[in-house]
Amino acid sequence: MTLLYLVLQGLKERQFRSLLIVFFILVLTGFLLATTVILRGVEKSLRSGMEKLGADIIVIPYDITEEAQKEVLAGRLGTTDWMPADNVRRISEMEAVERVSPRLYLGTIKGSSYLTNDELFVIAFDPETDFTILCWLKEKPQGTLKVGDAIGGASINRIATSGRILVNDYALTLAGKLEPTGVWYDQALFITFETARDMIAKGSTFNNVSLDTVTNITVELKPGYDAAKMAMEMVLVAPGIWPVQAPKLMTILASQRAGLIKSLFIALGIIWILAVILTGFVFSIIVNERRREIGMLRATGASCNFIFRLFLAESAILAIGGGVAGIILSTLFLYFTRSWIMSTLEIRALLPALPGLVAFIVGCFLIALILVLPALLYPAVRASRLDPAVAMREV
Amino acid sequence: MIELRQVSKMYFRGKRSHQVTVTAVQEIDLKIDPGEFVVITGRSGCGKTSLLNIIAGLSRPDSGQVFVDGTDVWTMKDEDISALRNQKMGFMFQVPSLIPTLNVLDNVVVPTMFAPKEKQKDAYPHAKQALKAVRLSHRMDAFPRHLSAGEEKRVVIARAIINNPPVLLADEPTANLDELTEKEVMALVQEIHRGGTTIILVTHHPSLIGYGTRHLTMLDGKFVARE
Numbered sequence: 001m002t003l004l005y006l007v008l009q010g011l012k013e014r015q016f017r018s019l020l021i022v023f024f025i026l027v028l029t030g031f032l033l034a035t036t037v038i039l040r041g042v043e044k045s046l047r048s049g050m051e052k053l054g055a056d057i058i059v060i061p062y063d064i065t066e067e068a069q070k071e072v073l074a075g076r077l078g079t080t081d082w083m084p085a086d087n088v089r090r091i092s093e094m095e096a097v098e099r100v101s102p103r104l105y106l107g108t109i110k111g112s113s114y115l116t117n118d119e120l121f122v123i124a125f126d127p128e129t130d131f132t133i134l135c136w137l138k139e140k141p142q143g144t145l146k147v148g149d150a151i152g153g154a155s156i157n158r159i160a161t162s163g164r165i166l167v168n169d170y171a172l173t174l175a176g177k178l179e180p181t182g183v184w185y186d187q188a189l190f191i192t193f194e195t196a197r198d199m200i201a202k203g204s205t206f207n208n209v210s211l212d213t214v215t216n217i218t219v220e221l222k223p224g225y226d227a228a229k230m231a232m233e234m235v236l237v238a239p240g241i242w243p244v245q246a247p248k249l250m251t252i253l254a255s256q257r258a259g260l261i262k263s264l265f266i267a268l269g270i271i272w273i274l275a276v277i278l279t280g281f282v283f284s285i286i287v288n289e290r291r292r293e294i295g296m297l298r299a300t301g302a303s304c305n306f307i308f309r310l311f312l313a314e315s316a317i318l319a320i321g322g323g324v325a326g327i328i329l330s331t332l333f334l335y336f337t338r339s340w341i342m343s344t345l346e347i348r349a350l351l352p353a354l355p356g357l358v359a360f361i362v363g364c365f366l367i368a369l370i371l372v373l374p375a376l377l378y379p380a381v382r383a384s385r386l387d388p389a390v391a392m393r394e395v
Numbered sequence: 396m397i398e399l400r401q402v403s404k405m406y407f408r409g410k411r412s413h414q415v416t417v418t419a420v421q422e423i424d425l426k427i428d429p430g431e432f433v434v435i436t437g438r439s440g441c442g443k444t445s446l447l448n449i450i451a452g453l454s455r456p457d458s459g460q461v462f463v464d465g466t467d468v469w470t471m472k473d474e475d476i477s478a479l480r481n482q483k484m485g486f487m488f489q490v491p492s493l494i495p496t497l498n499v500l501d502n503v504v505v506p507t508m509f510a511p512k513e514k515q516k517d518a519y520p521h522a523k524q525a526l527k528a529v530r531l532s533h534r535m536d537a538f539p540r541h542l543s544a545g546e547e548k549r550v551v552i553a554r555a556i557i558n559n560p561p562v563l564l565a566d567e568p569t570a571n572l573d574e575l576t577e578k579e580v581m582a583l584v585q586e587i588h589r590g591g592t593t594i595i596l597v598t599h600h601p602s603l604i605g606y607g608t609r610h611l612t613m614l615d616g617k618f619v620a621r622e
Contacts, residue, residue, distance in 0.1 A: 001504045001518065006497070013496035296492040299453055300554070301481025301509030303474045389445075389454035392488055 003306070007313045014286070018318060021282055025322025028275040029368035030330035035264045036364055037334055037350065037357075038341060042261065045183075045347035055132055055218035056227045059083075059091065059234065062242040082213035087238040091217060094237055096225040101129040105215040106196060106206040114165055115155040121188040122167055122206070123215075124196040132218050133190055136178040147194050149175040153186040165189065168204035219243070272371055280375035283315065287379040294383055295391030308384035315376035323365045331361070396593065397450060397562065399425040402459030403616075404445050419445035420456070421616035429561065432594040434607030442616040443597035444489065444566055450595060451484055451564050452476045481509040485555030485592075489567040491547055493539040493554075499526065500535040503554045510558055518557075525553035529583055545576035552583050556592075563587055565596040569603065581606055 011018045064081035085102065092100045104124040112120035125133055127145050137151065139161075145151070150165060150172040159165060165172045167189065178185055191199075197211055221230055231243035287294075294307055302310075334341070338350045351357060404420040419442040427433055437443050448454035449461060452468045461468045463483060468476060485506075486492075493502045500522055507518035514521075526532050529549040539547060548568065555563055565584060569577040585606060588594045596603065604610050611618050 001501060001508050003508070005501075006494075006505075006508075009496045009501070292490060292492060293494050295453075296486075296488070296494070297505070298477070299451065299480060299486045299488070299492075300506040301477050303477040303509075305474065306477075306509070387454065389448035392453075392490060392492070 003310055003313060007310065007317060010314060011317065017282055017286060021279055021318045022322040022325065024275045024279045024282075025319050025368065025372055026326040026329065028271055028371065029323045029326030029364060030333070031268060031271050031326075032368050032371075033327055033330040033361065033364040034334055035268050036360060037352070038345070039261060039264065040352065040360075041342070041347045041350040042345055045345075056221045057219040057231055057234070057243045057245055059087065059217040059219060059238075059241045059243050060215070062240050082210070082215055083241060085212050085214050087241055088214060088217055090238040091219060091234055094230070094233065096221050096230045096233075098220045098222045099129060099131055100220075101126055101131060101218050102214040103216050103218070104193070104196065104209065104211070104213065106191075106209055109167060114152075114159050115157060115187065119187060120156070120167075121184060123188050123190050124193050124211075125190050127192055131220060133178070133185065136181055136185065137176050138179055139176065141175040145175060145192050145195075147192070147198050149173050149192070149195065151176045151178065151190040153178050153184075153188045154180040155186040156189065168199065168206070170199045170202060170204045217241075276372055276375045279372055280378060283376060283379040284382070287311065287383045290383070291386060291391040294386050295388040298386075298388035299392070304384045307386075308380050311380035311383045312377070315380060319369055319372055319376060323368050326368070327361050327365055331357075396429045396464060397425075397427040397595075398462040399423055399450065400460045400462070402446075402449055402456045402461060404442075404449060404454065404456050406445075418442075418616050420449060422459070423616075423618065425611075425618075427593060427595065429593055430588075430591060432588045432606065432608045433596070433611065434604050434609070435595070435597045435611045435613060436599060436601065436604060437597075437613035439599055441613045443599075443613055445616075446613070447564055447566050447595065447597050451486065452480055477509065481506060482558060483560050483562055485558070485560040485563045487548070487551050487555055487563070487565040487568045489570050491539070493542075493547060493550060495539050498536050498538050499531065499542070499550050502539070502550060503557055506554060506558050514558065521557055522553070525557050526550075528556070528586075529553045543576075544571055545573075545579065548572065548576070548580050549583065552580070552587070556587060560592070562593045562595065565594065567598055567600075568596065569598070569600060577602075 061081045061083040082104070088100055088102045091097060102125070106122040106124055109120040109122065114120060127134060133151065141149070141151075148171070152159075152165075152174050154177065156165075156174070156177065159174055161174055161177055163174050165174055172189070172191065172195070180186060193211065196206075200206070200209075200211070219234075221227060227245045231245055234243045235241060297307060297310075298304075334351060341347075342350050352360065402420055402423045402425075403418065406417045406419055408415045408417055421442075423446065435443050435446065445454065449456050452461070452463070455469055463479060466479075468479065471479070493499075494505065497505070500519070503522040503525055504518045507515050507521070510518075523532065523535070526535060529552050531546060531549050531553065534542065534546060534550075539550075542550065563584070568584065569580055572580060581603065584594060584596070594607075596607065613619065
């Protein structure tokens, strides 16, 4: 007979309590992994946006509604507010400005069959001045963009490059596709202002959008100029605008997710405390109920060390069992709900590549074990220090 | 072989603010030679079990010394005391002491887990022999919850003798048994004694005195009569 046999027989015969402890650890590990993967997805998405959006300042109309401001800042482009296209010229003439590029939100096509998400944003942009969209292209299209050409975001995955896309009965050619950006670009179809003009001329209507307006202007400053100071000067040059500095934009985006992240952390903390308390409690009950068994083992020759190892092995098996089950369930949960999580949090990537995922799993597993260690060690230490004579008497 | 010199043991009862000190064993001197069958009697609470636990190295005395084969037990490390218990002593407890999650055969094998490697090899054949000796071969696969009180005592005896210890310590071995079962159990204990094992038995039952070669009576932690 071995220590392991003794432990396994004990666990088999005390199934309910064993499963209860496994469940506590399962919840803790599973939640830890899910939270970590989700937070990493959010963080990566934000970082990616910050690194690649490129603009120092994004100019939007000042008098749009608060709700619309939030939507614009969140990258959802659900606003119907525009500003005069002349602002582009005014800002471009500023000494500190290196380049400017306008964008015009034309409309949203709901229930589009070209992408997984059900909303497709149609945006007019200027390829000549653009410095934030075409840099995401997977492959450069041959020649310049012609009238009728479009560039699609990464989520437009149900049609191949060179395929036809019908927007308001106007046939566009998908001339190129962007890399995944993690922001609204993925759901957008970019066309030139000439194409937009041609579409409107041929009867496509976009809520009476005027081509003399723009929705936002991306601005790159010359090196050495302070973005905050230049933003203030822009307001003087082009009244009625709201220049948002790129880092500030990301801060606003981040703060919108901060509530969720905070909630996840609080929930994780509560689950950890509960798991530790309940695991410790259940294990203490088990130790108490087994005082006579401990006394008997000590009387027949078990040392304190053996009793400690016995309870530690039992704890370790339960913890590893719960940890593995938690990891498996959590991974399955993340895999099957990834689309919902991604669309809810407006992030593009959730599950990391396999090596990264393995690292996350191992990390979370070890952290969960370390977190429940006090709850598992305390009863084992108590059991090993139990006076055998007292243990035999008290039960 | 076993010698106690001026051994005392106290317990504290009640809450800290109203703690009462109870002297369980008071300055006891005792020498037990190999092959003896010592019966210690006395009323409940007179210190019999405490004395047995001290002899067994299960409970540390507050003062005095306990020698087993000339070695002062309480100068040894925990591992060594545990090994001494495993190799030199077998136990029969007053309370049910089988592991409820193991069957009868596994329960009997338990002490061999702590024995030297060479003894572990033949653990199961030895356990079967021990069970045969206590006439329980047919109950090897049963779990403790399915045993009668008498059967459980016999399993405990089998477990106590599996390592062939030179000393068997029995604490109220016939408690809660009917007269017939009591006689069966004591017959087994006598058989073990005849095989050369030293028996130290504590009981409040006067009918067991006759089984011993020596009888000691305890009162308030002291021996008041030696026969």
